[in-house]
Amino acid sequence: MQKQLAHTTIELIQGDITKAAVDAIVNAANKELVGGGGVDGAIRRAGGEAIVQECNEIRKRQGGCPTGTAVITTGGNLPAKSVIHTAGPVWQGGDAGESDLLASCYKECLRLASENEVNSVAFPSISTGVYGYPTEKAANVALQTIRDLAESGTKVPESIQFVLFDDATYNCYVEALSEL
Numbered sequence: 596m597q598k599q600l601a602h603t604t605i606e607l608i609q610g611d612i613t614k615a616a617v618d619a620i621v622n623a624a625n626k627e628l629v630g631g632g633g634v635d636g637a638i639r640r641a642g643g644e645a646i647v648q649e650c651n652e653i654r655k656r657q658g659g660c661p662t663g664t665a666v667i668t669t670g671g672n673l674p675a676k677s678v679i680h681t682a683g684p685v686w687q688g689g690d691a692g693e694s695d696l697l698a699s700c701y702k703e704c705l706r707l708a709s710e711n712e713v714n715s716v717a718f719p720s721i722s723t724g725v726y727g728y729p730t731e732k733a734a735n736v737a738l739q740t741i742r743d744l745a746e747s748g749t750k751v752p753e754s755i756q757f758v759l760f761d762d763a764t765y766n767c768y769v770e771a772l773s774e775l
């Protein structure tokens with residue numbers, strides 16, 4: 596499924612983000628930038644040591660990647676040239692600023708994308724795995740944040756994909772995009 600928002604096409608795909616042939620893929624990382632499971636583990640395995648090394652250098656230089664912010668590294672052996680790592684919020688019931696922090700992840704990733712001449716970017720469903728953010732709510736935050744940016748005239752990549760791993764997640768994003 597896809598939808599045009601101003602100059603940006605949003606496309607929903609079911610699959611494995613490590614295979615995405617785009618300028619940059621986004622990693623649902625942690626604020627320490629140490630490898631984890633889920634999509635983070637898959638990206639580090641497929642991308643190789645160059646990604647791990649750059650994350651280690653960033654951690655030494657600036658201490659990591661606070662929740663709601665993002666950093667960019669090489670894509671190593673991935674088809675994507677770069678990986679944008681962002682740390683999503685851990686779901687704590689919804690009253691701990693989770694939605695603003697999740698929106699900030701999408702904004703910061705897209706800001707880094709623009710600064711680095713990224714014309715096509717692929718996102719996973721940030722925070723909805725280990726971090727427990729309800730997928731339906733997260734899909735609305737993700738898509739509404741991108742729509743607001745695209746329609747405000749902020750420079751955003753021409754192509755934004757969501758590469759969603761499982762049926763339930765894909766279906767939540769289809770529903771949210773249909774209602775956008």
Ligand code: AR6
Nearest residue numbers: 611612623625631632633634635637722723724725726760
């Ligand atoms: N391609 C696309 N999506 C994937 C893939 C893949 N190869 N593998 C898993 N997903 P999660 P979080 C989906 O847990 O909730 C890590 O340990 C998965 O099904 O990866 O932000 C980090 O190091 C789910 O829909 O990320 C952090 O410590 C979505 O990606 C922590 O987990 C996000 O699930 C971050 O947790």
